[in-house]
Amino acid sequence: MTQVDSAETAQGGAGRRDTGSGAGRAGIRRAIGALSRPGAWKRGRVAATLALLLGLLMLLHARITDRGGLGSLVETFLPWFGLLIPVLLVGALWRRSASAVVALLLPVVVWLNLFGGLLGDKSRPGGDLTVAEHNVGADNPDPAGTARDLAASGADVLALVELTEQARGTYETELAKTYPYHTVQGTVGLWSKLPLSDTRPVDTQIDVGPLGATKPTDVKMTYNRALRTTVATDRGPLAVYVAHLGSVRLMPRGGFWTDSRDRNAQALGEAIAAERNEQVVLLGDLNATTDDRVLDSITSQLRSAQGEAGDGFGFTWPAKFPVARIDQILVRGVKPKSSRVLPATGSDHLPVAARISW
Template identity: 80%
Template sequence: MTQVDTAETGQGGADRPDTRAGTWRTGIRRAIRISSRPGPWKRGPVLAALALLLGLLILLHAKVTDRAGLGSLVETFLPWFGLFIPVLLVAALWRRSATAVVTLLLPAVVWLNLFGGLLSDKSHPNSDLTLVSHNVDADNPDPAGTARDLAASGADVLALEEVTPQAKPLYEKGLAKAYPYHTVQGTVGLWSKLPLSDTRPVDIKQDVGPLGDSKPADVKLAYNRALRATVATDRGPLAVYVAHLGSVRVLPGKGFWTESRNRGAKALAEAVAAERNERMVLLGDLNGTIGDRAFDDITSQLHSAQEAAGDGFGFSWPANFPVARIDQILVRGVEPEKSWVLPATGSDHRPVAAGISW
């Protein structure tokens, strides 16, 4: 019986031409799909648009309307907008979008121009005078412990904000040994190792209670929230202002409510402008970051110790996970040598410190 070679007869091999044809068709379809895909410069238009909008927002933040406090809200958290840059970069690389990657240069360059200087350590080792400012919190569960922590800081001049009548004796007792001179005006106080004179309250137009919605109803504070004093140093008199501006908070129907704070900032700027001593410092909880437009009249006269001599952003609030620096040390006529944030106390703010020299 003769065997039939299927390879020779072509019966079994009849599939080969079809297989080759199918492979060619698959390859052609694949080539068509590849050729029809957008190139790297055409991919990711949405990502590129988002990168452009981010860059413009950071660049033109001062142009954002302050209706319902929107502008202040953006400027308060403006440094954190930089976190969107690496997120968009990862998405652009995943999409292989050259357009989005190049567009991201805009927000990156603008952010570095605004905040890059804060990333380096600009401090110097020596200073003539150490200043500390701390919002001690009206609801502080351990004022005596906070006083001990502040006394251990080694500050020459210590400013406290949100001092309640109930806690005042505890601060006075805890700080008496380290600071023989002090004055308390309403809710703010100044403790000093050096003699004080010409102490007086400063009217910063705070006709709204200082506690805001977050404070307990049984805690009552006086409305006076700023003071001025002269510290006698071996280099001459230093004018010291301590201030606690009004609270800001999100309110239904009003948005980011800043009315009380902004009114206080304007009055404080007028007081600074009227100060005759060329050497002065402003310590306090301003309830806003130094880049907030509400403080333009103040920052045109004083400059931030943190920006001039700090290491990092120096966030001070909230104490458990600080996201903004709303506690400030501003100076005029003296040089900031270093600026830093102290460890948390029993307060919802962290103390801020600065060393200055003549």
């Protein structure tokens, strides 16, 4: 009796599984049938229109006016527009609209063309040098802990931006043992395990924004925020730029204010264009993503380490819930082997690092 009961139970379970599978297939057939009916092409015109507009927005983002910083704002959060695709798909299926489902092909194809390459892990083993960058934050409550975390990251060359006069000594003390060479120019600095030479500030025409000081009044900062130096490596000299472009502000009446950042980006692009060294690395908080047109003068000369050798989007800001990668490692004449985002520190930005080879 036990064997018979077991067999019957097994057959019953298999039957239930077959029933569930059959119900799933039946549901798919019903959905296909509903979408194939003549009326399905007339329903959901609003959803179809929204899908086409979404696709055109992503496809033609570079043609959106930048008046009030609108184009820059759209490009900063461009990857997130992909979240609207499943929302529109649900609406199309709910309306049983074949036209809306077909219209969704446009934003899907455009989004995959723009960002599909970032979905996989492109890192490779090897590399000659590890570089890292971190906006340490002017109001960082634990600069000593941040310095120790960065020293333990294994970076050979470490760029820090948004250094205050109060915290500078802490970073110099905590990093001295790991990095015997360093330079600080204004609010940006570079620490290195290898000798530095030909160090100078880079004029990016920094000015104060329309709201006045961009930091609390008790935080004193000078406004030289870019430098250039040469790192002596076993493979030859490496020109390293460290930069912190102007901040972006959302103005109550003026829209997305980007004037300072935009001027800084243009000046930095001109400085890099004049660089004679073939091997160049730019480390910095650029307050813009590489999709943002404002960086065209820079990205036309340098390649993104995250884009070539990263794993995912590598968002860095804000640290608690990153939505954009505005901390960049860009290169020319060297090959990124890997790129990663480092663990959070006391800053509102996440550190980034990359392994490069000649």
